[in-house]
Amino acid sequence: MAEYYNEFPSLLFFIWIGGVLVSFSMGSFYSTLAYRILRFYYGKERKIGSKLFRLKKILIEPSACESCGTKIKGAAIIPVFGYWISKKECSNCKAPINPLYSLAEAVFGLLFVVSFLFSGxxxxxxxxxxxxxxxxxxxxxxxxxxxxxxxxxxxxxxxxxxxxxxxxxxxxxxxxxxxxxxxxxxxxxxxxxxxxxxxxxxxxxxxxxxxxxxxxxxxxxxxxxxxxxxxxxxxxxxxxxxxxxxxxxxxxxxxxxxxxxxxxxxxxxxxxxxxxxxxxx
Structure with missing residues (x-):
C-alpha cells in the first residue's frame, strides 16, 4: 500500500489532508457524544422524554452552547479551529467554550496521523x-x-x-x-x-x-x-x-x-x- 501511495504523491497529500480533517470531525462527534451521554443518561435530563427522544437528542441534535442553548453556526462549528474563530466564547451569551472540545478534536487528528504513518x-x-x-x-x-x-x-x-x-x-x-x-x-x-x-x-x-x-x-x-x-x-x-x-x-x-x-x-x-x-x- 505504501508503495502505491509513493507512486502518486499528490494523491497521498490529499489522503493525508482529508484523513486529518475527517478525524477532526470524528473527534467533534465523539467528544460531543460523550458529553450528551453524560447529560441525557446520567444527569438530570435522563428522566426527560422517552428513550427514543433522548437518543435523537444525543445523535442528531445540532451542536449548541452548553450555557444558553444557542445553536453553533458558521465557521464557529469547524472542528479544532472553530474554538479560536469564535474567540473562545458563545456569540450569544458570551459564556466561555470548554477548550477540551478543541483539544479532543486535535488529538483525534493526531491519532489518525500516527496510525496512518506507521501502518499505511x-x-x-x-x-x-x-x-x-x-x-x-x-x-x-x-x-x-x-x-x-x-x-x-x-x-x-x-x-x-x-x-x-x-x-x-x-x-x-x-x-x-x-x-x-x-x-x-x-x-x-x-x-x-x-x-x-x-x-x-x-x-x-x-x-x-x-x-x-x-x-x-x-x-x-x-x-x-x-x-x-x-x-x-x-x-x-x-x-x-x-x-x-x-x-x-x-x-x-x-x-x-x-x-x-x-x-x-x-x-x-x-x-x-x-x-x-x-x-x-
Missing amino acids: KLLGSFTFVALCGHLLIAASTDFKKFSLDYENLPFILLFGTLANYLLFDSVPGKTELIVYVSFSAVFFLVYFIFPTGMGFADAIFAPAFAFLCTHPWWIFFLNSSYGIAIIVTVLKRKKGETLRQVPIPMGVYFSIGLALTFLARMFSNSGLLPNWADLIL
Whole structure:
C-alpha cells in the first residue's frame, strides 16, 4: 500500500489532508457524544422524554452552547479551529467554550496521523480512530460517574475487531478466547472476594479489552493500564491518604491502556521500534 501511495504523491497529500480533517470531525462527534451521554443518561435530563427522544437528542441534535442553548453556526462549528474563530466564547451569551472540545478534536487528528504513518492503512486508521472515540465515551462516564456504559461495549468490540483485521491482518482465535476466559475468571473472582476493590463493569470490560489486544499484547495492556493508574493515583492522592481510600476509575485507565496497546503494536510492526512482543515474551 505504501508503495502505491509513493507512486502518486499528490494523491497521498490529499489522503493525508482529508484523513486529518475527517478525524477532526470524528473527534467533534465523539467528544460531543460523550458529553450528551453524560447529560441525557446520567444527569438530570435522563428522566426527560422517552428513550427514543433522548437518543435523537444525543445523535442528531445540532451542536449548541452548553450555557444558553444557542445553536453553533458558521465557521464557529469547524472542528479544532472553530474554538479560536469564535474567540473562545458563545456569540450569544458570551459564556466561555470548554477548550477540551478543541483539544479532543486535535488529538483525534493526531491519532489518525500516527496510525496512518506507521501502518499505511487508511481504512484501518479510521477504524482505530472510531475505536478511540468509543474508548473516550467509556473513559468519560467512568471518570465522571464511576460507571461504564454497557451499551458501548459492543461498539468497542466491533471496532476493535475490525481494527485488528484491517491494521494487523489478524482476527481473534483460540488463544484470544483463552485469554478472555482466563481474564474473566480472575477478575470476577477478585470482584466477589473484594467487591469494594473492583467494580462489576471493570470485571466485564477488562477481559474484553484484553481479548482485543491479542496474545501476548494483553501483558502490555495490563501493565500500562495499572501502571498509569498507580502513578496518577499516587500523584493525586491527598497527604496522609492511603491508596485503599482512593476510588480509582479503572475504566479510564483500561481505555488508555487499550489505545496504547494498539499504538504499540503499530509501532512494532513498522520496524522503526523494537518488537515489543518479543521483549515481553
